[in-house]
Amino acid sequence: MCYYEKRLKTCLNVLQEESRDLLHFHKNIPFVEVEENNERWIWNVYREYVAKNMPVVIKNACRNWKATKLWSVDYFLEKIPDKDVTVAITPNGYADGLIDVTNNDSHTEFFVMPEERTMKMTEFLNNMTAPKDNFVCYIQKQNSNLLDDFKELINDVDIELNWAQQLFARKPDAVNFWMGDKRAVTSMHKDPYENMYCVINGHKDFILIPPTDLPHVPYKYYPVGTFKNVTPSGYEIEPKLNDSVGDFVVKTTPPINSCQERIKKKPENCKYEMLNWIAVDPLNPKTDLYPNFRKTNVYNVRINEGDCLYLPSLWFHHVQQSHACIAVNYWYDMDFDIKYCYYKMLECLS
Template sequence: MEVDLDATLKSVTDELFDLYIPSELETVQKPVSPFQILSFYRNYVQKNVPVKIAGCSDDWPALTRWNDDYLVSKLGNTEVTVAITPNGLADAICDGKFTLPYERKIKFNDFVAEIKNPRDDRVLYLQQQNNSFNTEFSKLMSDVESTPKWSSDVFGTDLDAVNFWMGDGRAITSLHKDPYENIYSVVRGSKTFTLFPPCDRLNLRYKSYPVTRYDEKGDLIPEDGMVPWININQRNPLSEESCDLHPVVVTVNQGETLYLPSYWFHHVTQSHSTIAINYWYDIDYGPAYGLYRMFDEIAKAKE
């Protein structure tokens, strides 16, 4: 008996979406007690399901302190690593190439001055992801929870990294996935996430692109190597209008937190001068990872 593999896979992903993937995210309170920690793990982490969380940052001084004047008073001449592009697309496909931003160190007060009065020819974004909060922004550490006990209890592991995000409203994070459990807290402004579950890997096609990097003038300079990246509209993945995808769109506002499970694909836009802190935890290589790997290998065979 011949099996229609595409139809079978579509049936499986549609069933997964109907059974456990929400079309709209719930909002729950930060888990505190051992019972709440266990319930959060069972309902969201174990099932690999995203959720909005209220109350995670209610007692952070950052929520009331982090205006531009305060940040400049704390960081001032501190040099921070800034990603610079002419169009807001860093680590994204532009003109058929995987394009990296121009990166340079500038004084934080100069960064804030340009965010207040953006230039037309370039877009700035603080997006360094190698534990940037604990290195370049450590002077702000007392304003937030540097190691959230509740999430460390949920994941049963230590933090891998804490990152600081701030930038121009034109900056876009193109669709990708991360091998981390992600707790993402917005301190100022808002972020809009377009999410696709791991099972959508079957219909999110990768393609290999030559690597380029912007220089200081905004010109593209070729670099060695090829990078596989998702072949989809970099600015608006929803424009693909594929009935085989299962997008979930969620806006995370000031004082709200998103639990973004590992291997969920996400595309991110933001309001101007939004600030966020995210906490990365290593993943548990259990059933959710095995399911993703199966979808990944099937998709690779079809690409």
């Protein structure tokens, strides 16, 4: 290791230590209570958490919604049984995650996206009440699907979320509906959005890592594929071949629901479209391969029914849930201010 590499490593360690001591929580993610007829709690959330890009649990934020009182498998069977819904289907629960693919005695780790199928809500709900092995269903479309695909349910929630609009001085870019199997897992990633995540039924378990720990979160290039023909007895993975011109992979602009970071440069001699993705699973981090991951500040928090998590932009997060858990989240575009500029510099240095 040369002098400059040592110097850079020292600087990154200083950032990690100073941020841990001065910015981050020492134990648990804190919580605040909603105060009816008193807006002081909103400004306290802004001052102590939003302005500092720090997460907080907002207790009882959606406790009084009609959705929290009504939404369930039985309610949806009565209310929208014949509705066509888009469902993400995987054999292992990992939509947008890593899977080892064996082909002719060789092993390649792929980043694999879910198979998307349109089915009646009744069929989806039957998969909640009688789940099948190797067939995991999750409504997770993320393209503001509550507003576009579930218009019948809009009046059951606070669609404006006025107190959050006060925090961010803007309306949400997207309002998303989530419901799925307890085996469904959201692999660790980060988003360029301020996220208000409201749990309507059941609970969600989040693993959070602050953006200042980026140097200790390993990334690797992975070929991209999609699950196809998923059944309880098997599945296929369809690789995405790249269409390259010179050194650049031709890509379309990722949609609003994309939490993937498309790379512009491809590894040499690679026939697949490639993705720069987090190499570590926080449930099984394999710190023998990625020892620096031990340095990260890892927070575990459960969001219960009626509560909301403020998940700041660029925080790494991994999510699990109870069975048939229902949630609604609101995405607000982040401020691309000096914090973002420093983060981009940290990306280049890591």
